Amino acid sequence: MSVAFVPEKLRSKVEVTPETLQRLLEENDQLIRCIVEYQNKGRAAECVQHQHTLHRNLIYLATIAEASPSPGSEKTADSV
Template sequence: MSVAFIPDWLWGSAEINQETTQRLLEENDQLIRCIMQYQNKGQAHECVQYQHVLHRNFIYLATITDANPASTSQAK
């Protein structure tokens, strides 16, 4: 199960660390590969559910990045 599917009541208590972020990035890699396989087979309609999870993961990563002032100061 995707770490992006954390229940609302756990959002404040979920620990965001490098390991969690790395797992999510690896999951995104697998999702992209799966989506590409379906598209290459001409079954684009089959990959919609994976695209939704990938989108949610991207939004989650962007949200935690925006919420962490240390990450934006390190990027400069």
């Protein structure tokens, strides 16, 4: 199961660490490699299963990125 999968009731309690993000990126890399391999072998059912997991991981990463402040968005005392 994906490291990004967290049940709804626990989502607000999960702390996102750099290690978690790195593991997720590594998992996505492996998923992409598996998808390409299965596509080359004509095994569509396996592709779809891995594509769903990859999609879920990417949505999770996008949600984290959206919730994180961008580096230039914080106002300083000089800019106010």
